[in-house]
Amino acid sequence: MSTDFQQARAALGLRLRELREAHPEGRLTGSQLAERLGWSHSKISKLETGKQTATAADLQQWAEATGRPGAAAELQARLAGLESHTRSWRRQLAAGHRSVQDAITAEHARTTVLRIWENCLVAGMVQTAEYARHVFDRHATLMRSPRDTEDAVRARVQRQEGLYDGSKRYHIIMWEAALHALVCPPSVLAAQLDRLAGVIGLDTVELGIVPFNTPLKIHPGNSFWLYDERLVVAEDWHAELWIDDPAGIATYIRVWDTLRESAVYDADAHRIITRARRALGAP
Structure with a gap:
């Protein structure tokens, strides 16, 4: 807090x-x-x-x-x-996950450059519907919130239309752990990894992976999203933090830049995704 x-x-x-x-x-x-x-x-x-x-x-x-x-x-x-600035999950999820998705969709619509850091999950902007379904279900169980999973999944998938908008840019970095976390059945994760491999070729997306075996200049802390340079949304277990003061935003930009130095891209990122898929024993 x-x-x-x-x-x-x-x-x-x-x-x-x-x-x-x-x-x-x-x-x-x-x-x-x-x-x-x-x-x-x-x-x-x-x-x-x-x-x-x-x-x-x-x-x-x-x-x-x-x-x-x-x-x-x-x-x-x-x-x-x-x-x-501090939006508790208890209050936000009182009516379910759909309203939370709608609020963040409004910010996506206003944003030209979105930078995403994910330390344990595949970023929502590139999640498959089935992967998102399992994520929402598990979060609803933990938070004891209304289960409006299908509405939330539709909102998240619809937001991904921005990936095909040439006026926008998405810079996504994930820790390799996100490729292995079994928050869903192995078959669902395998399909999700296939989706990630395909995203690498999109003109609007720069996808980086921070490998397990790379030296880190900073620990892979909580996930966050940088909307242009006007807003940061960071997640914690009790709440989302919406940060719009210049000093706070500057801190997250420094964190982003530091994490980015440890990421690999293009063919190297593709190899890590392929390795994670093989580890599942998927065909």
């Missing part, structure tokens, strides 16, 4: 405490507010100290319980600003 996010959440907590202590009928203690809301006292404490993120419903109830229902809009605006 970013320092900026922590600071914003702590500031929201201080505002919640102000509302509790400024109740029109007299200061409420944390225990009194917890009783009014039917919450645990620990929840009140965690929200006020910035150790837990409130939901929009939490903020509405807080404003009403502290006698300031009109403050709900202000609190929810603070929450929206806080989550514009």
Whole structure:
């Protein structure tokens, strides 16, 4: 979780405490507010100290319980600003994966040059439908989110039409581990590797592989996407980070450039993909 996010959440907590202590009928203690809301006292404490993120419903109830229902809009605006950069999977996936795919498709449409780093999965822009289906299913199980797999797969595959748009460029680097990760049956992975081999010939795509046996100038950390030089989207287990400040973007560009120095391309990349396919024992 970013320092900026922590600071914003702590500031929201201080505002919640102000509302509790400024109740029109007299200061409420944390225990009194917890009783009014039917919450645990620990929840009140965690929200006020910035150790837990409130939901929009939490903020509405807080404003009403502290006698300031009109403050709900202000609190929810603070929450929206806080989550514009740190988008928790719990909230994003409340309605399933399709809405997440639609949000990122809008960014793809605005982008001319997309740089992708993937450390453990085949990049979504070049996934087969069957491979994507297994990825979405496993993620939905982990996150306990609604399973709208087919809608999500269709959205992801439709986005790949950009690969054939001559006005766009895709620079994709993957760690070799992504070619071996059995997040799907071996037959599905074999077909996915065939798809990767075919992508190497596209004019709009530069596909690089960082081999297992190459010296690394930096460890292969979390996956991220660079949309032109205006936005970075990075994934973590709890959330997506949407980074648009110049210093943050500059850091990811340096990471990208460093990883790229260890990647191989064209025939060398094709040989690594072929080697991974043979390791599956596929014909």
